Amino acid sequence: MKDVKYLMKEINYSFLNLSNLKEALTHSSYSEGSNNKNYERLEFLGDRVLGLIIANELFLKNKNSSEGELAKKLSFLVCKSTLKKIASEIEIEKYLKYSSRIKSLDGIKANALEALIGAIYLDSNFEDTKTIILKLWKKYLKNINLSKIDPKSRLQEWCLKHKKKLPIYKLLSKTGPDHEPKFQIKVMVDTCTFSAAEGNSKQNAEINAAKKLLKEISDQ
Template sequence: MKLSAEHEDFSRRLGHDFADPALLIRALTHGSISSRSRPDNQRLEFLGDRVLGLVMAEALLAADPGAAEGQLAPRYNALVRKETCADVARQIDLGAVLRLGRSETLSGGRRKDALLGDATEAVIAAIYLDGGFDAARNVVLRLWGDRIARVKADARDPKTALQEWAQARRQSPPEYREIARDGPDHAPLFTIEVRLSDGRTARGRATSKRAAEQEAAQALLEILEATDE
């Protein structure tokens, strides 16, 4: 199999020259367009998730030899979660080469965190199967870059951190509500407001409710950090 020009460009962005190009094509094939002769990337996603996890675990241990498991676990979760994988996907414009069915394309699939994150994991598996663990590790460490060095010692997701902030002060759990939904049906933008029982609020805006809630929680945490010093 010979890669198309756009897939060759993507392979260069990855930094891996595939001996078996079919692995890359499979990694980029979503279930919405799969068939018996064109398998989707779900099995590769399963494997890639484990390869990514091992690379990140190794990297975190090497970066901080004295860190306890309780410190390493939230850092690990921050580096392998779907939103981080989707961020890496956007960095290399993976969405442009995803193979999607018409309905998924029309619904904005090339921008969805879930699809981008899954495909990133599948691509990692494809590199692993094509070139071995060292090849996969090298690509992952290069693509994740300084995210590993920048990951906070307390890398809980913003919603969890905000809830724990409220609990520590005997406040009710933060409340989230949808303020607005804009844009076309296939690519909506959600505005979510989070409110604490003491009346403080913040808003977030993103292409999914979950991401907008995280944005709102992060915005409120920054307000709290600035005002509660």
């Protein structure tokens, strides 16, 4: 694992409390059976902080965009694929603590980036966090590709337009060991419009279910 001082240099921020940073870089698989904290609570916080900062930036810089257009841009900028790209750019995977049983870091990288944002916010303030986020997201804010909006956002848009309601996601099952779980999720719009799919996380299973349902809708 690489020294975190290089990560702090990469994001141009030095933590006052290193325990916040260490917690943000610790996956739950590493802390199994111990009292060590993992990044899940910070991920929750970072997700909300990121959403607010990006939404505020879009609101200020896109004065002629409608609410729907702003929502689409926000979805692209905070979706998992964008998060994974930015996480890879700062090489966050080199600083993570996780079990050797973990085979793929794709989903973990995105979650850890949100946790890192939460840790920065706790360690500093809103304005400092905003400065860091806008720097990391700079090229994505300049080049918003709406064709790459994640399936969940596209399905939500379709539902609001055609059904006037939001899709509902339901966990059907969780199988496998903690370090390699498998989730089955059902997404339902109404009794005639639904689909189910699996994934190695609830988020991925929801994305796969939304993607599958969108394909079924387009084939009708």
